[in-house]
Amino acid sequence: xxxxxxxxxxxVFLQDAELKSGRDAFGxxxxxxxxxxxxxxxxxxxxxESLRLTPxxxxxxxxxxxTGIAEQNMASMGAGMALSGLxxxxxxxxxxxxxxxxxxxxxxxxxxxxxxxxxxxxAGFSNSPDGGAAESLEDIALTRVLPNLTVISxxxxxxxxxxxxxxxxMRGPVYLRICKEHTPQITTGxxxxxxxxxxxxxxxxxxxxxxxxxxxxxxLEAAKILKAAHKINVEVVAVPTIKPLDKENIIGSAxxxxxxxxxxxxxxxGGFGSAVSEILAEEFPVLNLRIGVNDTFGxxxxxxxxxxxxxxxSHHVVEAILNMFKEK
Numbered sequence: 043x044x045x046x047x048x049x050x051x052x053x054v055f056l057q058d059a060e061l062k063s064g065r066d067a068f069g070x071x072x073x074x075x076x077x078x079x080x081x082x083x084x085x086x087x088x089x090x091e092s093l094r095l096t097p098x099x100x101x102x103x104x105x106x107x108x109t110g111i112a113e114q115n116m117a118s119m120g121a122g123m124a125l126s127g128l129x130x131x132x133x134x135x136x137x138x139x140x141x142x143x144x145x146x147x148x149x150x151x152x153x154x155x156x157x158x159x160x161x162x163x164x165a166g167f168s169n170s171p172d173g174g175a176a177e178s179l180e181d182i183a184l185t186r187v188l189p190n191l192t193v194i195s196x197x198x199x200x201x202x203x204x205x206x207x208x209x210x211x212m213r214g215p216v217y218l219r220i221c222k223e224h225t226p227q228i229t230t231g232x233x234x235x236x237x238x239x240x241x242x243x244x245x246x247x248x249x250x251x252x253x254x255x256x257x258x259x260x261x262l263e264a265a266k267i268l269k270a271a272h273k274i275n276v277e278v279v280a281v282p283t284i285k286p287l288d289k290e291n292i293i294g295s296a297x298x299x300x301x302x303x304x305x306x307x308x309x310x311x312g313g314f315g316s317a318v319s320e321i322l323a324e325e326f327p328v329l330n331l332r333i334g335v336n337d338t339f340g341x342x343x344x345x346x347x348x349x350x351x352x353x354x355x356s357h358h359v360v361e362a363i364l365n366m367f368k369e370k
Contacts, residue, residue, distance in 0.1 A: 069094025136162030
């Protein structure tokens with residue numbers, strides 16, 4: 043299947059994009075899903091309001107389980123529910139799940155290939171006011187290494203809603219990485235979404251930016267600047283499914299442009315960019331640059347301030363790509 047090109051109107055989009063939160067999308071979509079499917083059960087570890095689950099609890103009190111601050115128990119209980127035929131969604135902040143319960147996710151969920159859906163909210167820098175200890179910058183590395191586990195990182199509110207629908211349909215464990223912050227809307231309710239597929243947001247010929255999660259907006263801004271100010275035509279490819287990666291279309295875009303950049307709101311070591319680099323190194327060696335957090339923890343600040351300080355905002359992407367062209 044060929045990559046889907048969304049053909050955004052860049053000028054209109056970058057000026058008028060509406061701001062919405064991925065966690066709000068999850069709360070709305072899980073309620074709708076439960077209305078349609080009686081086997082949906084939700085667990086949370088003392089984060090009902092934070093995960094926007096109060097409407098779910100009120101409507102389906104017998105399908106809502108509050109475990110308290112016990113993420114390890116939550117994962118094990120979710121595995122048991124799944125093996126009994128239900129479809130449990132275990133929810134927390136990403137910094138707690140998959141971090142504190144990684145062993146239970148590995149052994150109870152993934153080893154058994156249990157049909158558990160793991161939802162990690164407040165990922166990346168989106169929990170910025172709470173500081174470095176609460177900022178999940180290693181969860182992609184932790185999850186993509188686990189056998190049987192699908193890893194999804196939607197780029198905005200609408201894609202998060204679609205991801206929740208699609209992850210319910212598939213059998214087996216899934217990790218959904220979502221953003222707390224209100225970020226610009228890139229997709230719409232009618233935008234295609236399929237687990238395992240990439241989506242070209244902007245077509246280009248000179249360099250490809252592969253991106254995942256809400257940071258995709260910064261890639262689009264960088265592409266606009268590079269085209270207007272430097273006549274560099276950037277192809278922006280959204281990769282909402284980190285595992286399994288859409289190998290065919292990643293290699294296809296790399297062959298088209300001859301230069302690749304990955305942009306992520308995560309450590310560059312072991313993260314999304316590493317996954318892309320592994321494919322390119324094995325299948326189509328090409329000039330390739332990873333942009334992300336460089337082996338450091340975060341700190342307190344606004345979401346915008348942290349993206350800028352840690353080198354993942356649009357002007358950093360522009361500078362990195364200009365340097366790439368100079369070195370070439």
